[in-house]
Amino acid sequence: MKLLEKASRIYLMASLLIYAAVGFAFYWIINFMIYDEVESRLMVEKQDFEAYVRSNDTWSNNSYFVENKIEVVPVYGKFKNEVAFTDTLISNRYDETADPFRQLTFYTLIGGSPYRVAIRKSMIESYKLIEAISVAMIAFLGLLLVSTFLFHRVLSGKLWKPFYDSLARIKDFDWTKNEPLETVRSEITEFNELGDVMEKMASKMQHDYRSLREFTENASHEIQTPLALINARVEQFIQSGDLGENHTYWIEEIYHAARRMSRLNQGLLLLAKIENQQFTEQEELDLSELALNKLKDFEDILQHKEIRVVVRSTGSFRKLMSPALADILLTNLINNAIRHNYPGGELRLESGADYVQVSNTGHALKSDPERLFERFKKESTGAESLGLGLAIVKQICENCDLRISYQYHEPIHAIRITE
Amino acid sequence: MKILVVEDEKGLAESITDYLSREGFVCEVANTFWQADEKISLYQYDCTIVDLTLPDGNGFDIIQTLKKIAAATGIIIISARNTLEDKLKGLEIGSDDYMTKPFHLSELNARVKSLIRRRNFGGNNDMTWKDIRVNLPARKVFIKDIETTLSKKEYDLLLYFLSNIDVALTKESIAEHLWGDNMDSADSLDMVYSHIKNLRRKIVEKGGKDYIQSIYGIGYKFTAP
Numbered sequence A: 001m002k003l004l005e006k007a008s009r010i011y012l013m014a015s016l017l018i019y020a021a022v023g024f025a026f027y028w029i030i031n032f033m034i035y036d037e038v039e040s041r042l043m044v045e046k047q048d049f050e051a052y053v054r055s056n057d058t059w060s061n062n063s064y065f066v067e068n069k070i071e072v073v074p075v076y077g078k079f080k081n082e083v084a085f086t087d088t089l090i091s092n093r094y095d096e097t098a099d100p101f102r103q104l105t106f107y108t109l110i111g112g113s114p115y116r117v118a119i120r121k122s123m124i125e126s127y128k129l130i131e132a133i134s135v136a137m138i139a140f141l142g143l144l145l146v147s148t149f150l151f152h153r154v155l156s157g158k159l160w161k162p163f164y165d166s167l168a169r170i171k172d173f174d175w176t177k178n179e180p181l182e183t184v185r186s187e188i189t190e191f192n193e194l195g196d197v198m199e200k201m202a203s204k205m206q207h208d209y210r211s212l213r214e215f216t217e218n219a220s221h222e223i224q225t226p227l228a229l230i231n232a233r234v235e236q237f238i239q240s241g242d243l244g245e246n247h248t249y250w251i252e253e254i255y256h257a258a259r260r261m262s263r264l265n266q267g268l269l270l271l272a273k274i275e276n277q278q279f280t281e282q283e284e285l286d287l288s289e290l291a292l293n294k295l296k297d298f299e300d301i302l303q304h305k306e307i308r309v310v311v312r313s314t315g316s317f318r319k320l321m322s323p324a325l326a327d328i329l330l331t332n333l334i335n336n337a338i339r340h341n342y343p344g345g346e347l348r349l350e351s352g353a354d355y356v357q358v359s360n361t362g363h364a365l366k367s368d369p370e371r372l373f374e375r376f377k378k379e380s381t382g383a384e385s386l387g388l389g390l391a392i393v394k395q396i397c398e399n400c401d402l403r404i405s406y407q408y409h410e411p412i413h414a415i416r417i418t419e
Numbered sequence B: 001m002k003i004l005v006v007e008d009e010k011g012l013a014e015s016i017t018d019y020l021s022r023e024g025f026v027c028e029v030a031n032t033f034w035q036a037d038e039k040i041s042l043y044q045y046d047c048t049i050v051d052l053t054l055p056d057g058n059g060f061d062i063i064q065t066l067k068k069i070a071a072a073t074g075i076i077i078i079s080a081r082n083t084l085e086d087k088l089k090g091l092e093i094g095s096d097d098y099m100t101k102p103f104h105l106s107e108l109n110a111r112v113k114s115l116i117r118r119r120n121f122g123g124n125n126d127m128t129w130k131d132i133r134v135n136l137p138a139r140k141v142f143i144k145d146i147e148t149t150l151s152k153k154e155y156d157l158l159l160y161f162l163s164n165i166d167v168a169l170t171k172e173s174i175a176e177h178l179w180g181d182n183m184d185s186a187d188s189l190d191m192v193y194s195h196i197k198n199l200r201r202k203i204v205e206k207g208g209k210d211y212i213q214s215i216y217g218i219g220y221k222f223t224a225p
Helices: A003-056 A124-172 A189-239 A245-275 A287-297 A299-304 A323-339 A389-399 B010-022 B033-042 B059-069 B084-092 B105-121 B152-163 B171-179 B185-205
Strands: A068-074 A084-091 A098-110 A113-122 A283-286 A308-313 A318-321 A346-352 A355-361 A403-409 A412-418 B002-006 B026-030 B047-051 B074-079 B097-100 B126-129 B132-135 B140-143 B146-148 B168-170 B212-215 B219-222
Touching: A003 A098, A003 A113, A003 A124, A098 A124, A124 A189, A189 A245, A189 B010, A189 B105, A189 B168, A245 A389, A245 B171, A283 A287, A283 A323, A287 A299, A287 A308, A287 A323, A287 A346, A287 A355, A299 B185, A318 A323, A323 A346, A323 A355, A323 A389, A323 A412, A346 A412, A389 A403, A389 A412, B002 B010, B002 B033, B010 B026, B010 B105, B026 B033, B033 B059, B047 B059, B047 B105, B059 B074, B059 B084, B074 B084, B074 B105, B084 B097, B097 B105, B105 B152, B105 B171, B126 B152, B132 B152, B152 B171, B152 B185, B152 B219, B168 B171, B171 B185, B171 B219, B185 B212
Parallel strands: A308 A346, B002 B026, B002 B047, B047 B074, B074 B097
Antiparallel strands: A068 A113, A084 A098, A098 A113, A283 A318, A346 A355, A355 A412, A403 A412, B126 B132, B132 B140, B140 B146, B168 B219, B212 B219
């Protein structure tokens, strides 16, 4: 939920509660005032009635008015001498409607015999007044509510605008580019402070990115150049001819070690580059198709190792990622499946709408499967293996929001890449 | 054939020139950006081998100047940088090839020759050595004028040998030439062996001599017996 919407909702709920409470209290106060007034008028009439009865000692019960009615009823037996106010409804003689009345009941002696006297006063006008006041109040409170709500929205929108603008810029910010992050300046100190902090962080990120990138480039150059020199010198030496068997053995060792070191160096630099997110270009790729094409590159070696290939595709796995990384990912997966296979084994490539799976026959793992994707985790055999292939696969998956999983059902090892 | 090698690592430049001189090329070396800049403005070269990272400048600038002065010169970049962007940029501004350090001198030699062939004859030429004749555009091989069908890898292997006559080629360099450096080296070395065997058999079957000589522990040499 957006900040503005959340604030508006809370504000609306709170206002509704407060306004309802205010309205109720207002209604109650008016009601109380009106009843108080009617009751004091009834008390005055009671005094009038008693004064009349005292001087005349009789009561002629003949007058009837809508507004006012005095009902005198003889009481037999004991009676409690009490005075009580009650609400009552009396049917209107003309309209056949029931009208509200406030009634004062008391007991008195007329000509020595007890009577119950009820003096009533119509509440029609008072109720109309209450209604009118209530309607007016609801209307005004509603209007107030709506207008303050709208005002609040517009004002907050204006106040938060620099924040949202800055947010959009931060979202668009790309630390691999050279452009600095510029947040939106405003009159609000907190936003400016936030902007300052973000700008500082962004420039630090760019700086780190650049220096790491430079480092990998320089390291690459500084290590590869001497290696190239060793290689070249060894090759020259090989050409010199008349080498003894001992010499060729040594030369081969040196040559081999230099090549190996160079590959290791390239692997580590590649890992550093992936970690540093230096592969920024992105394209929508069909990984299933790419894997199939990649498999063709390995035809020779598959034939040579007599590995059967089974391809099963139920859909194409499309993914937005760097083509270079996708290529490395698939090369390493297939390479791994071939390397740890045995002659006459099988390599399966399965793909669907949301996964690519490369599986191969192979001997059971000697080590913990959890550690399969760790650096320099060599499972076998060949000293040729650098132990970086699957670490690179994992790093690429992490960078491209792919999930990787490993399963072993004897004798099939399966590595699956999913969205 | 004149070749300019622009490389700041003196030992490497020396190895390259030594190797290419044996092949009959006339080589000159420039160890700095300014030396290279001067040389290309003074002399004509058939091919220039350029390192991208120089102490006093960028190899890309040399290529751009070279393209302006002598558009016909072939250019091969040799660099430790192996990013896709660098490769694309290099090819975009007019270089013909890109090799990542460390490379095999025999591979560099093969590429220089192939580049010069492409430049000079537009690729429309035959390559002949002893009784082997290769028609490059048609990718056809004749042994004693009898057409011989080779697989793609065998053809590439033969061309690699023909570019490096009398030169000891390591198994690694052959493997990398045929499959690139993505391949698993332990497995591809065995494959080199089986391809060599096939190529040797096909040449001998058609009446050619056994030109492929094994060098114990190192690799092979294509030479007249």
